[in-house]
Amino acid sequence: MKKIIILLLVFFGALLWADEKNLIQDPTITTPEGGPHWFLATTTREVFELEKDPETGYIYLASTGADYSGYLCQMVKVKPNYRYRFTVQLRHLSGRALLWVKAFDQNRRILHYDRRTYLISSASNPLVPHFVTAEQLQGSGSTDWRTVTLDVDTVKADNDTEEIAYLRFGTGPYFSVTKMWIRHMSVIELGPVEAEK
Numbered sequence: 529m530k531k532i533i534i535l536l537l538v539f540f541g542a543l544l545w546a547d548e549k550n551l552i553q554d555p556t557i558t559t560p561e562g563g564p565h566w567f568l569a570t571t572t573r574e575v576f577e578l579e580k581d582p583e584t585g586y587i588y589l590a591s592t593g594a595d596y597s598g599y600l601c602q603m604v605k606v607k608p609n610y611r612y613r614f615t616v617q618l619r620h621l622s623g624r625a626l627l628w629v630k631a632f633d634q635n636r637r638i639l640h641y642d643r644r645t646y647l648i649s650s651a652s653n654p655l656v657p658h659f660v661t662a663e664q665l666q667g668s669g670s671t672d673w674r675t676v677t678l679d680v681d682t683v684k685a686d687n688d689t690e691e692i693a694y695l696r697f698g699t700g701p702y703f704s705v706t707k708m709w710i711r712h713m714s715v716i717e718l719g720p721v722e723a724e725k
Contacts, residue, residue: 551604551612551715552697557587560600569698570598576701587710591623591701599628599698603636604715606682608691611718614678616699616710620649621671623706627678627699633690640685641692645678646702673711681721 553565560566560578568578575593578600580586589600606612616627624646631641649671682692697715701708 548716551606551717552602552713555713556585557600557710557713560587560589565602567601568598568700569601569696570596570700572596573598585711588707589700589710590707591705594704597626597700597702599626599700600710601696601698602713603632603694603696606692606695607717607720608682608684608693609721611679611681611721612695613714613716613718614680614697615712615714615716616676617673617712618676618699619671619673619709620647621707621709622649623704623708624648624702625700625706625708626702627676628696629678629680629698630696631682631684631692632694632696633688634693636694637690639688639690639692641688643678643680645676647676649706673709679718683721 554563557566557580560580561568568576570576575591575596576598577588577590577592579588581588587600589598591598614627614629618625626647627645629641629643631639633639680695682695684691695715697713699708699710699713700706
């Protein structure tokens, strides 16, 4: 009986894993700029370094100044009133970074929807771990590779008349001198959610 239960758990676990389709096109970021999927969203390009390492295939994204922010982004078609999980595998070497999700309607007009997770590097912070534990700094504590996630619901804001049709998923430096490496992004549909009435 125990073996049957274990086999069933393995079988259904494999089914659940198989159903998780990554909605991101080119998740390992073959071409970070100028290709069909990825773009750098910023008001100025000059202060950003964005390149693909030819040996590892990983993306290096850095800001040389603190006056602007910039995000490596992709637009994804989504369903209204669904939950999605945005996952990024990154190394955050210095500065502040952001996982940022913005919403757009069917005509790709921006909506009043903004979800974000702030990441603060503790690599060069003398207060860590003596006065502030690494766990208290959201998403930081190590410059090693780690996975950061952000769950978002496509429930429209009260002041929007249109439903959410697209989400722009991005990550990058947030108004700081920042260095980071990115090697994979994914967006998984988790299922429907109930809109608040």
